[in-house]
Amino acid sequence: MSDATEATPRRRRGRPRAGTRSGASGKAAIIRAATDEFAERGYEAASLRAIARRAGVDSALVHHYFEDKADLFTATLEAPLRPDRVITVILAGPRDEVGTSIVRYLLEQLDDKKAQARIVAILRTAVGSGPGSRMLKEFLVREVFQRLAAASGSDDADLRANLAASQLVGLMLTRFVLRLEPIASTPTEELVRRIGPVVQWHLFGAGQSLRTLDAEAPLSE
Structure with missing residues (x-):
């Protein structure tokens, strides 16, 4: 996937008031407070106002450094990926390429060893x-799975989104955590070819069937 897939972060909002902590110390205090708040209350219940109070800063300083709650949450995780931003961009593209675009993005980004090591730690959590575990699941449901479900527009949207997610999480676990062969060493494009249509079918259930895809592209030896 090209670099255009990455959403461009919007300009930070807000300015810190006079007398509040700023610079690296203020940002570090916010991240520490957010880590504690998310751990105690979960992603859904935590609020930016509560995090600002815990950090001892004005809420404007939080908005100065972080675009929204998702931005702050991923900062606390030191996440190498922003699935919420990427999903937004992918869903705005061609509908019949959503499955392959998601799989390709994940695999290409995680080719980087540093990103791979961090995502392994996050998956284990x-x-x-x-x-x-609770706050990660709440984040994924709110910021990723619900958007996928809304995109499917079907009566069983939640099930479709969860089935698609099961393919993606399973792929990351087997390739990067368990390092199950031959998945761990299979070329990226081969996995995209095989798994992308499955994710697409789970989400939208339309277009080419899995049987048709199998007939068009014989399995590699």
């Missing part, structure tokens, strides 16, 4: 049972 996500499949756990602690507060980190």
